Amino acid sequence: MIGIEWQAVALTAQLAGVTTAILLLLATPLAWWLAHSTRPWAGWVEALVALPLVLPPTVMGFYLLLWFAPDGGLGALWLEVTGQPLNFSFAGLVVASVIYSLPFATQPLQAAFAGVGPGILEAGATLGASPSDRFLRLVLPLSRRGYITAAVLTFAHTLGEFGVVLMIGGNIPGETRVVSVALYEAVETLDYGSAHRLAAVLLGFSFTVLLLVYGLNRRLSFRLGPGV
Amino acid sequence: MAAIKLDLAMTLGDFSLELSEQLQIDGVLGVVGSNGAGKTSLLRLLAGLDQPRRGRIDIGDHCWLDTEAGIVVPTHKRRVGMVFQDARLFPHLNVTENLDFAAQRAGGSAPAWGEVVQTLGLETLLQRRPTGLSGGEQQRVALARALMSAPQLLLLDEPLSAADRGYRDELLPYLRRVIRRFQIPTVYVAHTLDELAQLADQLLVLRDGRRAAVGPIAHILARLDLPEVSGRDEVGSVIDAVVRDHDPAYLLTQLAFGDQTVSMTGLIGQPGDRLRLRLYATDIALATEKPEAISIRNILSASVQAIRVDPGSPSADVLLTSGGYAVRARVTRASLDELGLVEGQSVFALLKAVSLASD
Numbered sequence: 322m323i324g325i326e327w328q329a330v331a332l333t334a335q336l337a338g339v340t341t342a343i344l345l346l347l348a349t350p351l352a353w354w355l356a357h358s359t360r361p362w363a364g365w366v367e368a369l370v371a372l373p374l375v376l377p378p379t380v381m382g383f384y385l386l387l388w389f390a391p392d393g394g395l396g397a398l399w400l401e402v403t404g405q406p407l408n409f410s411f412a413g414l415v416v417a418s419v420i421y422s423l424p425f426a427t428q429p430l431q432a433a434f435a436g437v438g439p440g441i442l443e444a445g446a447t448l449g450a451s452p453s454d455r456f457l458r459l460v461l462p463l464s465r466r467g468y469i470t471a472a473v474l475t476f477a478h479t480l481g482e483f484g485v486v487l488m489i490g491g492n493i494p495g496e497t498r499v500v501s502v503a504l505y506e507a508v509e510t511l512d513y514g515s516a517h518r519l520a521a522v523l524l525g526f527s528f529t530v531l532l533l534v535y536g537l538n539r540r541l542s543f544r545l546g547p548g549v
Numbered sequence: 550m551a552a553i554k555l556d557l558a559m560t561l562g563d564f565s566l567e568l569s570e571q572l573q574i575d576g577v578l579g580v581v582g583s584n585g586a587g588k589t590s591l592l593r594l595l596a597g598l599d600q601p602r603r604g605r606i607d608i609g610d611h612c613w614l615d616t617e618a619g620i621v622v623p624t625h626k627r628r629v630g631m632v633f634q635d636a637r638l639f640p641h642l643n644v645t646e647n648l649d650f651a652a653q654r655a656g657g658s659a660p661a662w663g664e665v666v667q668t669l670g671l672e673t674l675l676q677r678r679p680t681g682l683s684g685g686e687q688q689r690v691a692l693a694r695a696l697m698s699a700p701q702l703l704l705l706d707e708p709l710s711a712a713d714r715g716y717r718d719e720l721l722p723y724l725r726r727v728i729r730r731f732q733i734p735t736v737y738v739a740h741t742l743d744e745l746a747q748l749a750d751q752l753l754v755l756r757d758g759r760r761a762a763v764g765p766i767a768h769i770l771a772r773l774d775l776p777e778v779s780g781r782d783e784v785g786s787v788i789d790a791v792v793r794d795h796d797p798a799y800l801l802t803q804l805a806f807g808d809q810t811v812s813m814t815g816l817i818g819q820p821g822d823r824l825r826l827r828l829y830a831t832d833i834a835l836a837t838e839k840p841e842a843i844s845i846r847n848i849l850s851a852s853v854q855a856i857r858v859d860p861g862s863p864s865a866d867v868l869l870t871s872g873g874y875a876v877r878a879r880v881t882r883a884s885l886d887e888l889g890l891v892e893g894q895s896v897f898a899l900l901k902a903v904s905l906a907s908d
Contacts, residue, residue: 441637446597447598447627
């Protein structure tokens with residue numbers, strides 16, 4: 322197929338996939354802690370996690386740009402460990418996406434964990450299940466819908482990311498040139514044909530993913546009954 | 550039998566629980582008390598679901614808790630089976646999987662699957678999910694699941710009191726079978742005396758987080774000074790009687806306790822069987838002379854042990870002894886005065902009804 326920038330599409334899917342995988346792992350303990358902590362500063366952490374929801378992406382991107390710079394906190398560390406700069410790299414995009422999409426993974430998981438309720442876990446404990454056993458055999462399966470929602474939202478949000486990418490990633494083909502950036506450039510250069518094709522690919526892809534996930538979710542909830 | 554040594558102190562807001570007891574739980578220890586007396590708190594402390602501010606719990610040779618020595622055995626290592634007011638079945642697992650969850654963690658000591666399933670009548674429910682079960686069925690599965698975890702101590706927190714009261718009568722026979730067949734020391738918190746009169750061997754009365762009384766159930770039910778026992782409509786006594794013989798012509802069964810006999814309608818049990826009888830205090834009339842020409846067949850000779858009169862109430866409680874058992878009677882204050890009953894007097898107790906507490 323001529324005229325479609327498959328490289329940008331593949332890079333976008335890769336970025337969204339890697340970010341989602343990392344975030345589901347990272348957000349699990351964080352969401353668990355937020356759902357159960359009674360410490361006063363849990364509220365601070367919760368606000369911090371939710372910050373990307375309200376902050377303009379460019380504000381976020383600006384601070385990340387400074388932090389990722391070779392003389393910035395994380396950028397310097399990254400340069401020392403890997404020998405590569407973090408800004409304008411795929412790795413930088415992943416780190417930024419993880420931070421930017423954090424609330425989209427954390428909040429559904431937090432709600433799911435809270436929804437499992439202490440009663441079920443107490444019952445598990447009296448039946449001889451250790452805390453990790455209770456988490457793996459009770460919490461995880463009962464939070465399945467929370468995980469599906471978290472994965473979909475994180476993936477979709479990373480697909481649509483533009484402002485942050487532009488600030489810290491730039492437009493390097495095969496490295497940081499994702500679909501949203503390529504599309505913007507196509508429009509800027511009045512190449513409406515390319516823009517149409519990229520937009521259509523992204524639209525079709527997003528819709529297919531959502532359709533699959535929600536279809537699966539429906540089948541699951543039908544099997545588990547209401548409230549699960 | 551489980552010997553339980555408790556020494557507990559906890560405060561939760563303005564509620565405090567303080568108990569220092571040594572209990573031999575041989576069978577079922579019933580726990581009664583008004584709302585907020587600490588019944589559920591006691592079970593949760595035993596299960597390790599809550600921790601006391603200060604305390605010690607010993608079960609046989611095992612120390613479950615010693616705040617001074619810094620010992621806190623977590624719930625999952627305590628080998629307690631607990632049935633909550635709400636069944637708390639795992640909604641993502643079917644009945645079989647719920648039971649398996651418990652059995653897999655019992656370390657090979659789980660009771661025989663078939664025996665548990667049969668005792669609780671779960672044969673047709675095994676593939677069902679909890680959401681498809683009635684309240685009574687859910688509670689039966691919860692009980693089976695607790696048994697499959699091979700508990701040293703069974704804790705029942707008002708298992709009959711959940712929202713749907715219709716299944717009380719459905720569940721009681723199952724509870725009785727479980728208690729009889731598996732012989733697990735049990736602490737049973739109940740809201741009504743009726744279920745405990747049927748199931749419990751000992752009774753612990755809690756009041757404001759303290760022990761008000763503890764002892765064999767027949768003794769406690771006979772106490773006139775316990776509002777937890779006296780203030781209820783179902784107030785009465787329990788008597789363990791032995792079947793003496795059957796009268797097939799009149800379809801009656803004779804039972805004996807001490808030097809007294811009672812007859813019940815129907816041919817019940819076999820001669821020699823021990824049966825628990827329940828005598829409701831309001832089903833007993835008193836006479837100072839043995840009445841002749843009366844249809845009531847069960848007339849006990851008794852002596853008045855104690856009388857308790859509440860001037861604000863039309864009735865009075867009279868504690869009798871008969872055949873070595875304590876029997877409560879509730880008569881009107883007017884009758885009491887007319888008969889001129891005094892402590893130590895010999896009387897006749899006319900039983901209008903005798904029912905089996907357990908069968």
